[in-house]
Amino acid sequence: MMEKPAETLTPVHALISKRWSPRAFADRAIEDDKLHSIFEAARWAPSSRNEQPWAFFVVTKSESESFELLLGTLMDSNRVWAQNAPALIMTLAHTVLEKDGKPNHLGFHDLGLATSNLVIQATALGLATHPMAGFHPEMARARFHVPEGWEPVSVIAVGYPGNADTLPESLRERESAPRRRKPLADFVFSESWGSPSPLVGTSKNK
């Protein structure tokens, strides 16, 4: 896989800096125990009231029918490359509390915490991940019989990294584009909204 480590002013752990979202996957299945591990990692994320308001669907190319069903929920622009991933994972948030069915406004947030664990663990195992919000949640709901109170949120392509030369030309360029992020001073504050924390405000000159 192309290496695109994050350019950081202070060091961050390699599992965080080297993770990015490629579109090229190798034609190689993922071992069952590795797939198991990435869900085990998701399982141990923190959540408000320990609600664990998350669920996942996992389909591999060998389960061709389920794979096609989930692949078919993706927007065209994602399907064109995601069809070559050996596994797809749909993530779902529980938006009501288990106890009493009242709204849990942290369902999406806590799913994000679990999904991040999943992605980090995949990275640790040498797997590439590409989370996509570009899919049709209601189509996914119908196809996989998702009950009310649960929301399909993303589909993640997972697999061993592949060669960018295998991508259509239009995507090859995006694959090598640098990763960009806002500067820390834009979003780390201390005293009041918009005033950067001295911690990061001075970091530009370090």
Next chain:
Amino acid sequence: MMEKPAETLTPVHALISKRWSPRAFADRAIEDDKLHSIFEAARWAPSSRNEQPWAFFVVTKSESESFELLLGTLMDSNRVWAQNAPALIMTLAHTVLEKDGKPNHLGFHDLGLATSNLVIQATALGLATHPMAGFHPEMARARFHVPEGWEPVSVIAVGYPGNADTLPESLRERESAPRRRKPLADFVFSESWGSPSPLVGTSKNK
């Protein structure tokens, strides 16, 4: 710090398995470069459309006025122990898109991704973290002049791990309680809602 590694059926990376949310913090400041690193880690999280719909307030005990302001937004049950953490971080989600102000339903989710990076990086640096949803978001909004379109979501206590004996007796017991999670078969499906993926359904017998 008490060690409470997650009990997993397949191995997960130590940064994930050893992370938990303690209430006891050491009386020791966090180095500036370490605090900087944990925001740098958050910065490199993935997000839908690369919106990066997250912001953070960070206050340390040395900034006593801001620290007291944020501490004062916590519910009593959290304030009793969080007051001893050397730093508090408030996380905020952008719930509208930068471009056109239309709703971004992934703001909370993507903040969760960034928050997880922050927590993982803190763990890598030997710091303990305890995210809390138990605070008053609207009080925080007023005190820190948070604009519309941004939602205060959590406050995270951060610091070097401390001795559980320093906690009030009522909390000491919770500190040593085992960490619990649902079994994977409850939330990892493949063909249809509620039918466990063979990947995890069989894992109980491994």
